[in-house]
Amino acid sequence: MSANNKEKGDKVQSEEKLDERKKKILKAVIANYLETGEPVGSRTISKYTDLNLSSATIRNEMADLEELGYIIQPHTSAGRIPTDMGYRFYVDQLMQEKEEVEEDKGTLLERVDRLEVLLKQVAQVLAYNTNYATMVTAPKYRNKQIKFLQLSQVDDEKLVAVIVVDGDVVKNQLIDVNRPLSNEEVLKFNILLNTFLQGASLQDINLELMHTMRNQAGEYGDILEKIFNGITDAIHEAEKLEIYTSGTTNILKYSEIGDVAKTSALLEAFEDKEELNQLIDESLSSDSGNEHGIQVYIGEEAPVQNMKDCSIVTATYELSEGAKGTIGIIGPKRMDYKKVVSTLKNLTEELDTIFKNSEKRGE
Amino acid sequence: MSANNKEKGDKVQSEEKLDERKKKILKAVIANYLETGEPVGSRTISKYTDLNLSSATIRNEMADLEELGYIIQPHTSAGRIPTDMGYRFYVDQLMQEKEEVEEDKGTLLERVDRLEVLLKQVAQVLAYNTNYATMVTAPKYRNKQIKFLQLSQVDDEKLVAVIVVDGDVVKNQLIDVNRPLSNEEVLKFNILLNTFLQGASLQDINLELMHTMRNQAGEYGDILEKIFNGITDAIHEAEKLEIYTSGTTNILKYSEIGDVAKTSALLEAFEDKEELNQLIDESLSSDSGNEHGIQVYIGEEAPVQNMKDCSIVTATYELSEGAKGTIGIIGPKRMDYKKVVSTLKNLTEELDTIFKNSEKRGE
């Protein structure tokens, strides 16, 4: 996916290497199409670009480019539009060449204290700036550790377990017990739990540990069971739901998805977040050495079925050691990649500094 | 617009009373329109109904009905479709007359223990059965009382407040403090908090109470402040977010909303739930003595701007004394009101029994 950067210069071999002129033309075609949304014809290029060539020459070149698979015409006697492959080439090689426009870069985010609120805000800002559907995940901890764990009695039949994990994410879980417990019993439980579980990560909680604990718990084994379930439920549920989205109705404007059914499917993907999770996993796992972990999926490259008519751009921010989160947008293939990428960069940068500071300030 | 009903077989008084035949025709028109979605003409009615009348007679009657405001023609030389007023009359008077179809009524809901999960499920089932966008709220307690309140130390600089309110809704709030507190101090705080706040409802927490408590807290007043903020934040946030939705993409199929912008606005309303809250408030406050608190808003009657092209049907379930929740659907005005109402009835009934049982079983 990224093995093509020995380019620029010679041009001898390498089948997918395009000569300078073809590149210029391809770039012009795509740039123009991104602007107008109309198929672009040879005459337009002939005027637009600095290379002074007649439309006829351009036509020849374009025919070549079509044969190579970079552009295509929707029907005979129409101009050309980029293929997925064309976009890919643009993003990988053509786009960067532009001067790095020093965006306004003004701080986009208000300072807030709750992580959820901050991330929700990120999603909104991103949607506002790009007019695409956006998503932001809470950081995924490689090994989320239990930092604090406490059981309290709410009433005769219910306990509440409060669990705080790394990153100060708080979870709670109500637990039904069949008989009332005495204060002492609760205290004992707390000691037991904390002895074994404080500082434990999710992986540490294995069958063996559970077995040991159950032995210690004696007659209260069944309650312990419930507590375990509560804890794992809580943690799992937590890991799952922490995706914030915004601007999803922008999807309605992605004209490239002609089909209502597809639009609907995509909206649903945002509604129940299942597929977004998939996407994030994929995106996190294949970290492309890139500066901000920026990744671009174009059309068919999308790891999720329902998004194969779209393009996806994701970036990674880092809260602390090994705690990474993803922020990204899903838009039409005809997208202002340049702007999106730079917006994402700015935002992740801002997030990174926010977290750096709070690190310093905090612990 | 309505000064012309001294005609047609005396019937002296009661302006909005329609004679039997007009009712039948109106009903036929609406029923047919609900089925087909096409404007319905006189000939259709003439054949459809048992009253054996020629199309010409029907035409006369329909002209009357139009003058009275119950139906309208989209353009000359088209059939008639119902107006909001027509639908209203249908829902209020015509619809019930049908035999109460004993629906399958098979239990629709799986038994689950977490309230959130159950409610989410309700939203989904409802969406699945009706093919409309649905919403379900957690019960609103008239006076949500604090049942359990506890402060614990997470690390040197952070406390976590755990709050359980009626209905076993658990909230938590992290609180930054600037200096570490000793165990004793935390204990003192807990005693203070519980003395004053256990069993208190939100209304009880007024300035005076806060003042009193702050006096007692002495030098820890600022921490108390933070805790207050945390608590009210938590409760407020809780009250706000507890709306579950499903099937929102069905909105795309509501052909009556021609406009993309409007569709989009409606989708957004479901996304950030602000307006849904409004809707629910309105719906709960004007409880219409009705069996299941069923309420129907048609078109312009909708209390929320963005829904004025739709119809809304809501019902009320009761978790316990004074703890009521709303479940409802937002669909096109051309909606199978009968089916929707009966589905809602079934679901609320099922919910009610579930809660009855768990009441018995539980406390």
Added chain:
DNA sequence: TGTTAGCACTCAAAACACCCGAGTGCTAAC
């Protein structure tokens, strides 16, 4: 007096014909 048949009229939607122009590929000349 209410009902009906008949008729002229309306109008949206579909069907058809047409043209226009942007764009192409190809060829022949530069």
Added chain:
DNA sequence: GTTAGCACTCGGGTGTTTTGAGTGCTAACA
């Protein structure tokens, strides 16, 4: 290798016609 020129294609807009569902009105009927 580049370009001018030309014939060709075809989507999209425009104008016209046809069709048919549906109406309102009038006059005759029971």
